[in-house]
Amino acid sequence: MDSTNWVTNHTGWSEFTLVGLFVQSNHPTLLCMAIFSLFFMALSGNIILILLIYSDVHLHTPMYFFISQLSLMDVMSISVTVPKMLLDQITGMNKISASDCGMQMFLYLTLVGSEFFLLAAMAYDRYVAICHPLRYPILMNHRVCLFLVSGCWLSASVDGFMLTPVTMTFPFCRSREIHHFFCEVPAVMKLSCSDTSLYETLMYLCCVLMLLIPVTVISSSYSFILLTIHRMNSAEGRKKAFATCSSHMTVVILFYGAAVYNYMLPTSYHTPEKDMVVSVFYTILTPVLNPLIYSLRNKDVTGALKKMLNVGSIFQETVK
Template sequence: MASITGMANHTGRLDFILMGLFRQSKHPALLSVVIFVVFLMALSENAFLILLIHSDTHLHTPMYFFISQLSLMDMVYISVTVPKMLLDQVMGVNKISAPECGMQMFLYLTLVGSEFFLLATMAYDRYVAICHPLRYPVLMNHRVCLFLASGCWFLGSVDGFMLTPITMSFPFCRSWEIHHFFCEVPAVTILSCSDTSLYKTLMYLCCVLMLLIPVTIISSSYLLILLTIHRMNSAEGWKKAFATCSSHLTVVILFYGAAVYTYMLPSSYHTPEKDMMASVFYTILTPVLNPLIYSLRNKDVMGALKKMLTVRFVL
């Protein structure tokens, strides 16, 4: 709060202006409706998947526990940015105060970081399930799963606590217009009138570390899975492993690909328009795609869904 107060003294104002998506659109009303529908789809899909996993005892396994955590993250994730954006469009207001901007930035960074580590945890879970099936109930018991999930949330919050106070402590005297639809760190940092080159280097190293650790875990897990399946020399084993891991790999590629573009590519590759499109993809579209990827290609989830619908229909 002290940093925000200092910024107010330096600039004499506390409101940023979010330029947003709608100023770039020729049909802002239609775009608003589309985004609202996508937002409702994301909330309903993820909420339903959580409910389905909770209600069906066959889905009370570590893999589906982590999928429910991913759905919870996606629900909060999309709720951090989209409602504010849509409300501003309806009310004709595009301002956000510095405290609100800092809170939005913190929540966003926390959820992105948490999802990075959760996807790595899910890859480790698949490694234990396929490579150590007899020890799986012991190695991935309920207490371990809770510990791993809590660790993901904690590590994500560390990212938020590190970057948010530093970003919001810079003096902003060039412009208060954020060429984005929410307070993302690169979009806010570029407005500072002080030298942020050292901070950008530190942020880059932080993001590399936040990506490198999960990517190393994911790559190692799937390499060991492939070696294990290769030793089995079983077509059925290959089929089962592909069915189990393909959904997770799809989500990893979608999420990590957009994050690498946003936080790791040099500034010469970036424009405000490209940055916003990348953010739309992994902030708005990814939470809609994730539950579809994990449900439509999953026999257990589809079986639980059919059973639930059958029971409801009979009743």
């Protein structure tokens, strides 16, 4: 075998091909329109929620500060993957350079990891609010909230900085086709011709750790919350506490359920088709559902939205 060809085949390439969702679909145009609609809903829903939280003084509390950060992460995470996928379908060019693939991988890992930790911070916030209401303003002051959010971003970026360079420096000598709609680590690793078993084990342990820490915080927080609610004499108090926590728990179950499948189940459970479907769930559907869960089930947010709409209608009447 020619030595030049051997080097070319084993040192990776300048670009990859993303074999996305549309190849699997019998109606790619219809699917493209559906994904664009979901993308638009996710952007508009999360941006409106962020604007509501920052414009209404009644929503300037730690809980809504964390929700605004979650919406920001959702806007960024869906923007990292979906526009590229839609553009590829429209132009027919489904190539991605190695550098762009690495950047997409890093941003995705950082944003998803940030959400893992942020959901834990939100659970802790609810624990303090319900179990220690008198000390809540001190324990969850603005400095503490900023510290927790900064910790979420920093911890997740460390994961991105560790996994991305290692993944992208493996030699790729198999097909250039990534059987996914974005550069996710497991999908890219399947193209490597070297033994990646040790790295996959370390990556698995890293993902378990990243899931285990937030899950422990969330489980502990809600265990104490349930005990506190059980001791409450007021039925109204119980109802309010459950209403406050139910939205967050819904988001936790949706997000962590998909993440556990993707990163913690053995490879025997995985197929490219299943992996893409699950990735669609927490990459596209979760950012769409989060603002709906936190707005439709929250009287403070719906009240702020009505106030904003009333102000808008009054302004229009004044202009007329």
